[in-house]
Amino acid sequence: MQLTSRAKRVSNKKLSLGERLYLPAIVGGLGITIKHFFRKKVTINYPEEQRPMSSVYRGLHVLKRDEEGRERCTACGLCAVACPAEAISMVAAERKPGEEHLYREEKYAAVYEINMLRCIFCGLCEEACPKSAIYLQSDKLAPSFFDRSDVIYGKDRLVQSMETIKTAKSLKSGLTTSDRYVDKVFKDGKY
Amino acid sequence: MVLNLFYFLSFLAILSAIMVVVSKNPIHSVLYLILTFFTLSGHYFTLNAQFIGVVNLIVYAGAIMVLFLFTIMFLNLKDDAFTGSRVWFNLSAVLLVLVFAGILVVKIIPAQIGVASEMEFNSQIGMVENLGTTLFQHFLVPFELVSVLFLSAMVGAVMLGRREKGEKNF
Amino acid sequence: MDVYFFLAKAVIILLIFGITLLIATYSTYAERKVAAFIQDRLGPNRAGPWGLLQPIADAGKMFFKEDFIPANASKWLFIAGPSLAMLTACLTSCVIPFGGTLDLSFLGISELVPVQGIDVNIGILYVFGLVSLGVYGVMIGGWASNNKFSLLGAIRAASQNISYELAMSLSIIAIIMMTGSLSISQIVADQDSFYKWNVWRQPVGFIIFLVCAFAECNRTPFDLPECETELIGGYHTEYSSMKLGFYLFAEYINMFVSSAVISALYFGGYHFPGESLVAGLMPAGALGHNLLTLMGILVFFGKILFFIFFFMWVRWTIARFRYDQLMNLGWKSLIPLSIANILVTGVIILFLNS
Numbered sequence: 001m002q003l004t005s006r007a008k009r010v011s012n013k014k015l016s017l018g019e020r021l022y023l024p025a026i027v028g029g030l031g032i033t034i035k036h037f038f039r040k041k042v043t044i045n046y047p048e049e050q051r052p053m054s055s056v057y058r059g060l061h062v063l064k065r066d067e068e069g070r071e072r073c074t075a076c077g078l079c080a081v082a083c084p085a086e087a088i089s090m091v092a093a094e095r096k097p098g099e100e101h102l103y104r105e106e107k108y109a110a111v112y113e114i115n116m117l118r119c120i121f122c123g124l125c126e127e128a129c130p131k132s133a134i135y136l137q138s139d140k141l142a143p144s145f146f147d148r149s150d151v152i153y154g155k156d157r158l159v160q161s162m163e164t165i166k167t168a169k170s171l172k173s174g175l176t177t178s179d180r181y182v183d184k185v186f187k188d189g190k191y
Numbered sequence: 192m193v194l195n196l197f198y199f200l201s202f203l204a205i206l207s208a209i210m211v212v213v214s215k216n217p218i219h220s221v222l223y224l225i226l227t228f229f230t231l232s233g234h235y236f237t238l239n240a241q242f243i244g245v246v247n248l249i250v251y252a253g254a255i256m257v258l259f260l261f262t263i264m265f266l267n268l269k270d271d272a273f274t275g276s277r278v279w280f281n282l283s284a285v286l287l288v289l290v291f292a293g294i295l296v297v298k299i300i301p302a303q304i305g306v307a308s309e310m311e312f313n314s315q316i317g318m319v320e321n322l323g324t325t326l327f328q329h330f331l332v333p334f335e336l337v338s339v340l341f342l343s344a345m346v347g348a349v350m351l352g353r354r355e356k357g358e359k360n361f
Numbered sequence: 362m363d364v365y366f367f368l369a370k371a372v373i374i375l376l377i378f379g380i381t382l383l384i385a386t387y388s389t390y391a392e393r394k395v396a397a398f399i400q401d402r403l404g405p406n407r408a409g410p411w412g413l414l415q416p417i418a419d420a421g422k423m424f425f426k427e428d429f430i431p432a433n434a435s436k437w438l439f440i441a442g443p444s445l446a447m448l449t450a451c452l453t454s455c456v457i458p459f460g461g462t463l464d465l466s467f468l469g470i471s472e473l474v475p476v477q478g479i480d481v482n483i484g485i486l487y488v489f490g491l492v493s494l495g496v497y498g499v500m501i502g503g504w505a506s507n508n509k510f511s512l513l514g515a516i517r518a519a520s521q522n523i524s525y526e527l528a529m530s531l532s533i534i535a536i537i538m539m540t541g542s543l544s545i546s547q548i549v550a551d552q553d554s555f556y557k558w559n560v561w562r563q564p565v566g567f568i569i570f571l572v573c574a575f576a577e578c579n580r581t582p583f584d585l586p587e588c589e590t591e592l593i594g595g596y597h598t599e600y601s602s603m604k605l606g607f608y609l610f611a612e613y614i615n616m617f618v619s620s621a622v623i624s625a626l627y628f629g630g631y632h633f634p635g636e637s638l639v640a641g642l643m644p645a646g647a648l649g650h651n652l653l654t655l656m657g658i659l660v661f662f663g664k665i666l667f668f669i670f671f672f673m674w675v676r677w678t679i680a681r682f683r684y685d686q687l688m689n690l691g692w693k694s695l696i697p698l699s700i701a702n703i704l705v706t707g708v709i710i711l712f713l714n715s
Binding site (some may be wrong): 319 | 391435481483486487490493516520699
């Protein structure tokens with residue numbers, strides 16, 4: 001009875017004299033290994049060379065600022081709701097007069113924390129965000145940690161630094177992962 | 192120099208031979224026996240009999256004693272393994288030693304021990320070529336008989352070790 | 362025979378010893394590099410340029426590890442095991458002729474100094490004697506560890522070495538019959554032109570000897586004594602620190618010596634094709650003679666290095682034999698084959714001489 005079409009029939013025929021000598025087979029094997037000896041090596045010497053990362057890679061989060069350096073996040077909580085791992089928590093606060101250069105809307109996140117042990121880097125938070133405030137960077141990995149208190153990333157480590165606003169104002173960095181994916185598909189012409 | 196070496200080797204040989212008998216652990220006994228063979232080979236070398244010395248090392252120290260060690264390692268020799276009567280064991284040992292000593296006294300001591308004369312002495316007598324010439328010219332028949340004896344012993348061992356027909360256990 | 366002759370000899374012996382250790386050290390590095398290259402990797406490349414300081418780093422690591430002796434181990438034998446392995450491995454290289462003779466007449470030495478530790482007329486038997494003693498290091502170490510895995514490894518090593526020693530010495534007998542001498546330098550001198558290399562005259566003997574050399578060195582595909590998958594580490598399961606280092610190092614020295622013996626017995630030793638042509642081009646006198654000898658030494662080391670590479674190449678190609686396969690190969694194939702080889706060689710010699 002044939003259960004699967006992928007079954008292979010095994011031959012149990014007696015070995016011929018040439019096969020029982022082993023030596024031809026061993027010489028064949030040596031030929032294969034010496035071919036690999038001269039082949040191009042696949043190793044990447046990590047700290048010196050780095051593998052190019054995909055443009056749709058979902059890496060470390062960043063809380064974006066707008067062109068004038070104001071925080072975009074309004075602490076609406078949609079990202080926390082969207083998060084399947086419940087990694088995001090925040091505390092909202094009202095913007096005081098004189099803080100207009102710091103926060104874009106009247107409401108902002110006084111505390112914004114992502115637990116990197118919980119986060120599964122699915123990118124649903126950036127899909128959910130109505131203010132284009134949170135992104136998963138394609139060129140930065142969440143670093144390893146040696147202490148549990150290092151795991152919870154607060155605003156001090158999430159908010160985009162002021163320098164990068166001046167240097168990188170490209171549209172690319174303001175795209176969500178799925179936008180970047182569409183971009184890539186069009187560029188590669190594979191759709 | 193050579194005389195000192197001779198005394199040193201002889202001392203070591205006798206000491207290790209005594210230790211073979213004295214030591215409690217059979218593995219240690221075997222190791223002392225190997226040391227004895229080494230000192231004997233040393234004696235052969237001082238006699239300029241390199242071939243016999245090396246063959247002694249290869250055959251006795253290298254092969255036979257490895258098998259001894261091999262077998263003894265398999266045995267689980269504990270103190271309580273010996274269940275027979277101590278008295279009878281000691282008595283038979285003494286008897287055996289006496290018989291052996293008797294043979295020594297009666298047969299070997301009165302025998303004429305050859306004296307080497309410096310005129311006839313040939314320092315090359317122990318070399319491979321001379322040994323081969325002697326073996327294959329003067330002692331050809333006994334030599335071949337011994338090799339036939341070895342062959343029959345080997346065939347016998349193979350017969351004993353052969354698997355019986357239908358026997359499945361490895 | 363004067364003092365200078367002995368001095369020159371002493372220098373040669375020291376050099377041979379040092380080179381043996383150096384090559385064995387760098388064999389560990391080469392092993393890792395070859396393994397990596399065959400598996401499409403790069404291998405050690407962090408310690409020094411191209412990782413060349415890796416063996417030193419390894420040795421440093423070995424030295425500073427905890428030197429542990431199990432509680433119920435037989436202490437003295439536990440120490441004696443690796444020492445014996447190292448001792449027998451180091452003793453072997455002294456009878457191998459690494460080159461022809463050196464003309465040191467400018468130092469006042471009237472005789473030609475052979476580049477060889479000692480030229481005994483039973484050289485090949487000396488090598489066999491030491492090879493057969495080499496198993497004691499493994500056996501004693503394995504037994505003294507008081508561990509079942511070590512004991513099994515030791516016993517495997519013992520039976521494997523005895524089995525393959527037989528075929529090895531039988532395959533050599535054919536060469537001894539052709540040369541008529543047990544001295545390695547004589548055997549090398551006999552292969553002074555390319556077509557006289559023993560590998561052409563004794564191809565079957567060469568293959569038998571090669572297989573047996575692998576088995577005697579406990580190298581893959583015959584590394585059953587250490588066999589990680591079944592016996593953890595075999596005889597060196599309980600060993601740590603430099604004692605383990607000695608066992609591993611002894612294996613590489615044995616590999617070097619086996620390669621040297623193979624190249625001396627079957628590949629013409631320090632002879633190379635076109636030697637007489639080169640000899641004609643050399644300046645006359647001591648200088649030309651020494652230059653030719655030096656070239657011979659270089660060629661010999663080239664052959665040795667090739668065989669060391671071959672040992673590694675095979676190791677990273679072939680899987681380990683099963684134990685019954687090992688014994689079948691040794692007793693049912695190699696020994697009858699080598700006896701048949703002796704018979705055929707004898708018949709041919711008889712025909713050629715009559």
